[in-house]
Amino acid sequence: MAIDSADLQAAGLPTTASEALLRSDALAPLQDLEIVDESVDGDVTRLTVSFTAGGYAGTTTLSVQRDGWAGLLPRWRFARSPLAVMDLSVRGSMRFSVNGFEVDKRQVSVDRADADPSAALPLLVFSPGMYSVAVNTAISATPGVAVLADAPLAGVPVNVQAEPTEDFISVVQQRVNDFLSACAEQKVLQPTGCPFGFTVRNRIDGEPDWSIVEQPVVTVVPDGTGWRIPSAKAVAHIRVDIRSIFDGSVRTVDEDVAFRVDGEITVQPDGTASILVGGETD
Structure with missing residues (x-):
């Protein structure tokens, strides 16, 4: 033969x-x-x-x-x-x-x-x-x-x-949740490297307090040789005191901030996956 x-x-x-x-x-x-x-x-x-x-x-x-x-x-x-x-x-x-x-x-x-x-x-x-x-x-x-x-x-x-397994999607979901929760621990208006933030025209009076009130529902789809996280809706919440630069009065901002999450997943030669999360504020 x-x-x-x-x-x-x-x-x-x-x-x-x-x-x-x-x-x-x-x-x-x-x-x-x-x-x-x-x-x-x-x-x-x-x-x-x-x-x-x-x-x-x-x-x-x-x-x-x-x-x-x-x-x-x-x-x-x-x-x-x-x-x-x-x-x-x-x-x-x-x-x-x-x-x-x-x-x-x-x-x-x-x-x-x-x-x-x-x-x-x-x-x-x-x-x-x-x-x-x-x-x-x-x-x-x-x-x-x-x-x-x-x-x-x-x-x-x-x-x-x-196609991605349910276990893989579950792991990616948990990694995204952990990433966003870590973003919410930053006491700044624009958390570094994170897909959400808040802009003010005046000064803040004290540190902002972030929380994630709605985690995104993550899916994973094929993308060439790797995988991709399609854009998904999420909601953060900010509470911060704002001091007016005109009269010095203070008001409290206590509101939701909608944003979207996406990402890229690269599978390494050893079988591990590298997840890069991105997104932007709506």
Whole structure:
């Protein structure tokens, strides 16, 4: 079943395709195998095979030729490699599984540790073969995408978009809550690095007192190779005494300040997530 780079190049396929999936752990069984047609062209025999994969019926044609003898029995080899190339894009995770076999992009990419999270991965696969690609990590998951490779030396494009897990969203929610609560501890009108603040024309008489009366309801959505927190409404409350610069009178400001929160989430190579919270006052 061996294939060389010249054959891949001639078929218009990537010559750097990984052999990681050419193992029994990454194979799904085929059922109802039957040779339904046979033709001979010189020393090449073409066999049309019907099969069932994952409940779906299919056919493929394999080309074989004699390769000497094993005692009294003829030995055969493939005249044309039955391998195909899965062009796999997995967004939202560096790790995924194929038919339950765990794969890390950095293990199969030609760039290894410097693998681009957004780049498609060329992977050699057997044809015919059913391949189910899924993501199941603490951060992201997907029910999986099944694809049938049923033609030798063909490209099989597969796109998988992982979605954030409930645990991941819960962690992000807690981090945002903690961030805003820390902002509210600052005794200034414009808390540093925070998405809310208050402006006055006069002087303040004493330190402002902030509190968060409505935390945002955070969601997480895919954003390229990372994640994004869409803009969400939140409400802070300020209480501060204001002294007039004209007559010295003091009045107390005691009101809500509406603002919006958004953010960017970057997943580090070690699997941890860096959360950058932003936003602005409404």
